[in-house]
Amino acid sequence: MTATTTHTSSRFGFATHLSCRECGATSDLGGSHACAECFGPLEVSYDLPRLTRAQIEDGPRTIWRYAPLLPVPPDVADSANTEPGCTRLTRADGLAKALGMAALWVKDERGNPTHSFKDRVVAVALTAARQLGYRVLACPSTGNLANAVAAAAAKAGIRSVVLVPADLEPQKIAATAVYGGTLVPVLGSYDDVNRLATELAEEREDWAFVNVNVRPYYAEGSKTIGYEIAEHLGWRLPAQIVVPVASGAQLVKIDKAFRELIALGLVPDTPFRVFGAQASGCAPVSAAFKAGHDVVRPVRPATLAKSLAIGNPADGPYVLDVVRRTGGAVADVGDEAVVEAMRLLAATEGIFGETAAGVTLGVLRRLLAEGLLDPAAETVIINSGDGLKTLDAVAAPGTLPEAIAPTLAAFGAFEASLP
Numbered sequence: 001m002t003a004t005t006t007h008t009s010s011r012f013g014f015a016t017h018l019s020c021r022e023c024g025a026t027s028d029l030g031g032s033h034a035c036a037e038c039f040g041p042l043e044v045s046y047d048l049p050r051l052t053r054a055q056i057e058d059g060p061r062t063i064w065r066y067a068p069l070l071p072v073p074p075d076v077a078d079s080a081n082t083e084p085g086c087t088r089l090t091r092a093d094g095l096a097k098a099l100g101m102a103a104l105w106v107k108d109e110r111g112n113p114t115h116s117f118k119d120r121v122v123a124v125a126l127t128a129a130r131q132l133g134y135r136v137l138a139c140p141s142t143g144n145l146a147n148a149v150a151a152a153a154a155k156a157g158i159r160s161v162v163l164v165p166a167d168l169e170p171q172k173i174a175a176t177a178v179y180g181g182t183l184v185p186v187l188g189s190y191d192d193v194n195r196l197a198t199e200l201a202e203e204r205e206d207w208a209f210v211n212v213n214v215r216p217y218y219a220e221g222s223k224t225i226g227y228e229i230a231e232h233l234g235w236r237l238p239a240q241i242v243v244p245v246a247s248g249a250q251l252v253k254i255d256k257a258f259r260e261l262i263a264l265g266l267v268p269d270t271p272f273r274v275f276g277a278q279a280s281g282c283a284p285v286s287a288a289f290k291a292g293h294d295v296v297r298p299v300r301p302a303t304l305a306k307s308l309a310i311g312n313p314a315d316g317p318y319v320l321d322v323v324r325r326t327g328g329a330v331a332d333v334g335d336e337a338v339v340e341a342m343r344l345l346a347a348t349e350g351i352f353g354e355t356a357a358g359v360t361l362g363v364l365r366r367l368l369a370e371g372l373l374d375p376a377a378e379t380v381i382i383n384s385g386d387g388l389k390t391l392d393a394v395a396a397p398g399t400l401p402e403a404i405a406p407t408l409a410a411f412g413a414f415e416a417s418l419p
């Protein structure tokens with residue numbers, strides 16, 4: 001019997017209700033994201049099925065192999081959607097050597113359809129939007145989400161509307177526009193764009209803002225990163241993981257995924273420590289962690305790591321809960337260290353990650369230097385996006401050497417001039 005034949009015919013699979021992360025109040029699965037009692041954020045709860053490793057391994061080579069653990073119908077793989085997931089987990093021996101670490105892996109999210117992990121969350125949000133009868137897929141975005149929403153809506157044959165800060169990287173804007181749909185540059189920071197989207201979501205009844213009104217479903221998509229890491233390691237958990245933090249949802253959901261796998265008996269119950277990475281120019285969660293606060297005070301972002309530039313992170317307090325419970329930490333690094341780390345990842349592993357990867361690797365180095373992370377314990381870091389979308393960070397114009405004539409003599413002279 002396959003996993004899917006054990007399903008009920010529910011539109012949301014084994015998901016049973018939404019529950020408030022603050023007060024625990026429950027509500028029906030629907031298009032709401034805030035608790036009616038206390039305005040706290042809602043989360044999808046499940047009556048998780050018994051599931052075997054073999055059932056998962058027999059599934060499609062996409063995130064839908066984990067469909068029974070997501071708020072999606074059993075036949076989800078048959079619907080028009082992008083097909084994210086099953087990205088590489090690369091053993092990073094060269095990087096480990098450079099850092100003096102014993103065992104290091106890079107979860108390389110460039111392999112997704114629009115080259116970032118955002119395809120995972122959007123694929124789940126699109127599915128939920130369909131089940132709930134929305135007709136337009138929309139989002140406020142720091143760039144990668146805009147790409148993912150525009151692509152998924154194109155594939156699904158529905159309209160998309162994406163709102164982005166007007167000062168975004170040109171590569172990200174171009175990569176969104178190519179899918180069609182409506183692209184709206186907005187004067188202001190991501191937090192301004194997000195506020196506008198929240199107001200629009202109240203007004204436009206048939207628009208699903210993936211990270212606003214269908215956010216509980218959207219966020220669940222990030223669990224698949226955690227499932228994949230465990231599966232690729234041969235059904236076990238890494239001892240340490242370093243995750244970039246913008247809203248904080250990705251980090252919180254990787255922790256949720258690891259705990260679900262333990263609860264389902266799919267991995268041994270081994271301890272794991274979760275670490276969060278921010279850019280110093282937008283480090284509200286790191287600042288709260290250092291100060292020992294439970295509350296995250298909003299900041300105005302100023303960093304080249306634009307995909308992480310959320311000054312008022314929705315999941316900030318839950319990131320603090322996860323890192324404190326698991327014995328991890330949140331730390332931050334400046335833009336110079338971000339660029340240096342992007343170059344190090346490329347030069348040691350042949351992986352050109354985006355600025356967020358520079359933040360994650362930069363923070364790994366800082367955590368090692370501060371003795372907060374164990375160099376002897378097996379560690380995974382997330383490369384959440386593609387460096388080709390943030391080229392400006394590493395390629396200043398005019399950095400190419402002068403061109404040579406197509407002759408052996410010219411090549412000889414060029415070689416002799418190398419340092």
Ligand SMILES: *Cc1c(COP(=O)(O)O)cnc(C)c1O
Nearest residue numbers: 144246247248249250356384385
């Ligand atoms: C959105 C994004 C993140 C952060 O995700 P959150 O779940 O909001 O914390 C990390 N890296 C990249 C490349 C992103 O686009």
Ligand SMILES: [Zn+2]
Nearest residue numbers: 020023035038
């Ligand atoms: Zn509540």
